Amino acid sequence: MQQGLPLDEMLLGTFERSKGLIAANDTPKVSRLRDAAMEIFRECRFPDSAHEKWRNTPIESLTEEDFVQQLSPSQADKNLEEMFRCEVHNFDTEIVSMLNGWYYDKKSDLRTLPDGVVVGSIGAAMKAYPELFETYYGEIAPYALNGFTAINTAMAQDGVFILVPDGVKANKTIQIIKMIDLEENLFVQNRNLIILGRNSELSLMHCDDSINQHCSLVNTVSEFVVGENAQLKLYKLQNLNDQSGLVNSTFIRQEANSNVKTNTLTFNCGLIRNCVQVMLNGPGAHADVLGLYLMDKQQHVDNQIRIDHNAPNCTSNELFKGILDDQASAVFNGYIHVARNAQKTNAYQNNNNILLKPTARINTKPFLEIYADDVKCSHGATVGQLDQEAMFYIRSRGISEANARLLLMYAFASDIISNISIEALRQRIDDMVKKRLRGELSVCEKCVLHCGSPEKEYHFDIDYSKL
Amino acid sequence: MLLNIKNLHVAINGKEIIRGLNLGVNKGEIHAIMGPNGTGKSTLAAAITGRDGYEVTAGEIWYKDRNIVGMSAEERANEGIFLSFQYPVEIPGVSMTNFMRTAINAQREHRGLASIPAGEFLKMMEEKKKLVEIHDKLTNRSVNEGFSGGEKKKNEIFQMAMLEPTLAILDETDSGLDIDALKVVAKGVNQLKTDDNAFIVITHYQRLLDLIVPDFVHVLFDGRIIKSGGKNLALELEEKGYEWIKQEHLV
Numbered sequence: 001m002q003q004g005l006p007l008d009e010m011l012l013g014t015f016e017r018s019k020g021l022i023a024a025n026d027t028p029k030v031s032r033l034r035d036a037a038m039e040i041f042r043e044c045r046f047p048d049s050a051h052e053k054w055r056n057t058p059i060e061s062l063t064e065e066d067f068v069q070q071l072s073p074s075q076a077d078k079n080l081e082e083m084f085r086c087e088v089h090n091f092d093t094e095i096v097s098m099l100n101g102w103y104y105d106k107k108s109d110l111r112t113l114p115d116g117v118v119v120g121s122i123g124a125a126m127k128a129y130p131e132l133f134e135t136y137y138g139e140i141a142p143y144a145l146n147g148f149t150a151i152n153t154a155m156a157q158d159g160v161f162i163l164v165p166d167g168v169k170a171n172k173t174i175q176i177i178k179m180i181d182l183e184e185n186l187f188v189q190n191r192n193l194i195i196l197g198r199n200s201e202l203s204l205m206h207c208d209d210s211i212n213q214h215c216s217l218v219n220t221v222s223e224f225v226v227g228e229n230a231q232l233k234l235y236k237l238q239n240l241n242d243q244s245g246l247v248n249s250t251f252i253r254q255e256a257n258s259n260v261k262t263n264t265l266t267f268n269c270g271l272i273r274n275c276v277q278v279m280l281n282g283p284g285a286h287a288d289v290l291g292l293y294l295m296d297k298q299q300h301v302d303n304q305i306r307i308d309h310n311a312p313n314c315t316s317n318e319l320f321k322g323i324l325d326d327q328a329s330a331v332f333n334g335y336i337h338v339a340r341n342a343q344k345t346n347a348y349q350n351n352n353n354i355l356l357k358p359t360a361r362i363n364t365k366p367f368l369e370i371y372a373d374d375v376k377c378s379h380g381a382t383v384g385q386l387d388q389e390a391m392f393y394i395r396s397r398g399i400s401e402a403n404a405r406l407l408l409m410y411a412f413a414s415d416i417i418s419n420i421s422i423e424a425l426r427q428r429i430d431d432m433v434k435k436r437l438r439g440e441l442s443v444c445e446k447c448v449l450h451c452g453s454p455e456k457e458y459h460f461d462i463d464y465s466k467l
Numbered sequence: 468m469l470l471n472i473k474n475l476h477v478a479i480n481g482k483e484i485i486r487g488l489n490l491g492v493n494k495g496e497i498h499a500i501m502g503p504n505g506t507g508k509s510t511l512a513a514a515i516t517g518r519d520g521y522e523v524t525a526g527e528i529w530y531k532d533r534n535i536v537g538m539s540a541e542e543r544a545n546e547g548i549f550l551s552f553q554y555p556v557e558i559p560g561v562s563m564t565n566f567m568r569t570a571i572n573a574q575r576e577h578r579g580l581a582s583i584p585a586g587e588f589l590k591m592m593e594e595k596k597k598l599v600e601i602h603d604k605l606t607n608r609s610v611n612e613g614f615s616g617g618e619k620k621k622n623e624i625f626q627m628a629m630l631e632p633t634l635a636i637l638d639e640t641d642s643g644l645d646i647d648a649l650k651v652v653a654k655g656v657n658q659l660k661t662d663d664n665a666f667i668v669i670t671h672y673q674r675l676l677d678l679i680v681p682d683f684v685h686v687l688f689d690g691r692i693i694k695s696g697g698k699n700l701a702l703e704l705e706e707k708g709y710e711w712i713k714q715e716h717l718v
């Protein structure tokens with residue numbers, strides 16, 4: 001680590017000096033990609049708000065901070081077992097822990113679960129499955145997309161590898177808990193590769209949390225290969241402190257008749273940039289790309305969603321909803337690209353926002369680019385306040401103004417929550433949303449699921465289970 | 468007196484709509500308020516129920532011996548004032564059941580009571596649904612979402628039955644109702660009427676007053692009550708229109 005230099009210079013220097021250490025586990029392809037991506041990064045550096053695609057996201061507020069980077073895992077001085085313990089009632093997950101960007105498992109860094117699913121660190125997986133890395137690594141995430149994907153491809157050392165073999169239906173939801181806890185400003189890069197074979201099924205939670213109050217910048221790139229007729233459910237829960245930044249880029253490639261549902265739930269963070277790119281490459285594939293963001297104070301969230309309809313008879317459904325309070329701001333860029341041969345495409349895109357204060361801001365831009373002639377595409381965006389007619393109607397029944405606001409905000413968020421098909425998780429997220437809307441959660445103490453300390457239930461005196 | 472409105476003046480955006488209105492309502496009474504469009508009937512309802520933006524510029528509204536001007540809409544509701552809306556609002560995402568339970572519990576909290584037990588609440592729902600012949604499927608849906616005009620009005624009466632108000636204001640509950648739905652609504656109101664509560668029925672038409680028989684009929688014109696009488700006044704209005712009262716008033 002080296003302090004005092006700008007982040008990009010520090011990274012360039014570290015790469016020169018420590019490439020051997022960084023690339024210790026690499027397959028030849030991964031190593032080649034590092035060099036190629038570093039050349040790109042040397043040219044383009046980190047984006048800033050002068051770039052069109054970053055215009056409304058002040059990312060330089062983070063990239064200009066001083067950070068340290070860890071080239072090897074630090075010694076854990078805390079009881080990590082306790083820290084990552086997860087006790088959600090009726091929800092038994094297979095936990096994968098990452099501390100400060102490093103895969104953490106006392107027993108092994110690559111394990112095969114009883115149902116045949118392989119889970120481990122990306123470094124260990126490179127050694128065990130070099131052929132999979134030669135085939136897939138870097139094929140789904142374009143490293144030249146921007147400085148963040150480039151520097152991740154060049155320098156990421158750890159992350160999660162999951163392989164769901166053909167025909168295997170993962171018994172348990174796999175839960176990646178990524179926690180940041182360091183008494184210094186930390187720059188973390190993770191790289192995940194998740195492969196679903198034909199006819200396989202996986203539910204995955206990806207929780208980003210911080211338990212410190214220091215600034216961190218997490219730059220994650222995840223590649224998903226979803227085989228023919230496979231089903232993936234991906235829940236991303238984002239809950240970091242107000243000083244921190246998260247650049248989360250998710251690239252998903254879908255083969256024929258596969259079905260993907262992603263749900264990005266943004267509860268807290270100083271600045272978040274989510275990029276979700278779905279490539280519908282096989283006929284009959286379907287993707288639901290959903291998201292909910294609840295931001296306040298000076299927080300900022302930017303969702304960049306791109307769906308590529310590259311094959312005929314595919315369907316996609318994009319819905320992002322947000323509630324912004326105080327001086328919070330958000331960006332939504334939805335982009336649907338329909339290739340010439342992607343006939344019978346059915347694509348829907350929508351972004352709805354509620355601004356609770358005049359100081360909150362949203363920049364929303366739905367965009368369609370269509371080259372096929374037999375398609376059904378629609379898009380829309382709304383920005384509004386809480387409906388005053390509805391407010392009076394609710395209050396005229398004796399419900400307090402505060403509860404009336406909660407009811408309306410919750411109602412607004414409910415169609416994203418109701419899409420969560422795992423019952424125990426839905427109830428948990430439901431509680432978190434209610435808690436967040438009450439303004440009681442600014443930084444989650446441990447992981448968002450409150451490992452180790454079951455939190456009390458939250459009520460507005462309403463049983464929402466029947467909504 | 469349950470409700471005693473004295474020299475009430477109400478303005479919206481600085482424009483005075485109610486201009487010196489007096490009205491007294493005792494328990495056990497039904498009052499009808501009639502009058503041409505745009506004379507302030509709905510404004511009066513909004514002022515009594517405490518809607519934001521309806522500014523009481525002068526006068527007093529005494530209810531249960533307290534001047535409620537300045538009291539929040541929810542507190543008035545919890546003190547037993549209910550408004551059946553002319554245009555009930557659709558609230559997607561909030562189910563009828565939970566909406567009602569929240570309202571009932573808010574009322575109970577106001578009265579220092581514990582939340583209603585689930586079993587008791589469901590029993591109450593069943594009972595009151597029968598009263599207005601409301602379908603089960605409606606209470607499982609979001610509040611008023613996709614309800615027909617008739618269903619929305621029945622739903623207002625259902626809510627009234629659940630909340631058991633002391634003073635209920637029915638703002639053009641008959642508008643948009645066919646005769647069958649009108650009968651159901653009227654039957655509901657008549658069953659809810661006791662010696663301890665009172666109704667203010669705002670309407671344009673005699674036909675509702677055939678079914679909900681008022682003790683008093685008032686004609687509202689230009690922000691004031693210009694004529695009051697018994698139920699026969701409504702019949703006279705049905706026959707002769709408002710013109711003769713306006714003339715009488717202007718003289």
